[in-house]
Amino acid sequence: MTNYGSKFERLDPGALSRGLARHAEAFCRHWFPEGRKVGNYWQMADISGAKGRSLTIRLNAQGNSQAGKWTDHQNGDHGDLLDLLHYRLEPVAYPDLLRQAADYLGEAPVIPDDGTSDYEPAVTSNRQIEAGRRLFSYGRPIKNTLAEAYLRGRGIARFGPALAFHPNAYLRAEDGTRLEIPALLAAITDNAGTVTGCSRVFLNAQTSGLADIEAPKRVLGRLHGNAIRFGEVSACTDLLAGEGLENTLSVGMALPKAALASCLTANHLAAFAYPASIKRLWIARDNDEAGARAATRLADRADADGIEPLILTPERDDFNLDLTTDGVTKLRRRLAAFINAHASEHDLWPSA
Template identity: 50%
Template structure:
């Protein structure tokens, strides 16, 4: 191992052991190690992929707050007082020379009863055994948040497995959401575990998790055939809040700020409305998506909540006030576009 690519691949094969050693303040959630940043501070912004999934390599990381990304050599470089390549390579070789790493690599996590690196098939099976959300805990959860726009992308299951922070395998009811590509193929499933006693999100570590391939894709809510206009946003509840006040508009929930920035709009889209969250991560994601969409010849507009996200606005202001404000924002944006034309 005499060059960066060889050492990076070797580290990636031991991604979980590496994270436990170099990023001990984080925790394992599904196929990712979640931590605050590349310096290893506590938090949830940075995610390191632990195993290959849907063709994406292990050992790669992305910081959802800063939009930075890299490999495990970058993590070492950030934590060394003098991060020369010689020092980084030396630390990497020292780590790889530790005994017992191979046994860690060969330990298989039985999460959901599958070891298939392509988790899209697992996602499709989970959605298939779900039921429509009408008259279920999932519907009560959404209605408690003021949401009344649903759709066939949403399913419910009374007992979906997950592993808690101690590694124990448990079951809770979950709202399921189908993630699809632009051709309508199911590529993944978002799971929101729910507390049956309070009809709210369960009090567990990372109660919202994705299985399958989310990059470039989204949870979609369409009314009839593809429209010229599409509203794309981050969280499922955020997007459905807009759908509640505009029940005929097409929606795409990308689930995280990072994946909003990676979203690939459908070819028929002429106007893309980015319903970003009111924070730095939302601003960064909106800019990335704007650049991609404008390169495709799509007119792009931003929609901003008053509070952190549109579900906060819906619950605080009500549907009538949110509809009026959004209608005004949309009309003003179109007027400005026409004036520039």
């Protein structure tokens, strides 16, 4: 066992973060080998490191933009390489995280003599949370709007007060240009029902599909631990938690009585803070490696808390593809057979 001793007692998180940023490309290749380099960025699906393009890490400084900073363009999360290392090693105690970073760098920078450090872990600010609440309050019901057309085009007709439509929600393009684009809005809430953010699905008014922009699905506010909810979540004994909004609502089409929680991404599904009052947690995962990892992590936590976890897996890539390919009746029969085989009592599906 390594004896860290006093060498690691006063590690400076800010210095470690800067040290990792100086070796950003080597860091990415070591810790996230499934990603790939594209120009000045390392691209991957999300903080899991899976193949994809939604999360980008800047490898070298550009003007006022620092090396080592990353953004998940799907949900708005961002931070530095120390944050990514934390996610990679999770669960890990913070002192152990600093030791791992120092070991990787081969050095142990210490806290300055005045006891200050410029490092602050990436957190969602109260300003972002309030902006998300305000944005959702500006939305209007989705009936007879582009948002309804988009969902119906995905085979979805289960809606609810968590959804709204904004005809010209704005976002800032990478070049600084302000764009105004219609968007499906969804309120993100905690277990107390407090709105902590707003999901935005930017839409194309001509096609009723997704807007032709980079990362048309974004989050404003705090998503971690929270979800977009449908049905009687506060009173249910069985809760169904899923990844993407469309995929979760697709399961909801087949299970019209089910209380639903859409966590939007695999990583946020794994981090979902389920209500302590439920008896069973049904986890609707996507049919890929990220979905499998997220479902297992969430199931392990629920099981440790005395809540029975059960995992639902689509036949194809995701449940929306199952819905649009097979239709709601076939999907309902398949899910009902699985549910009734694994739970004699539940409030997802009427008893026979």
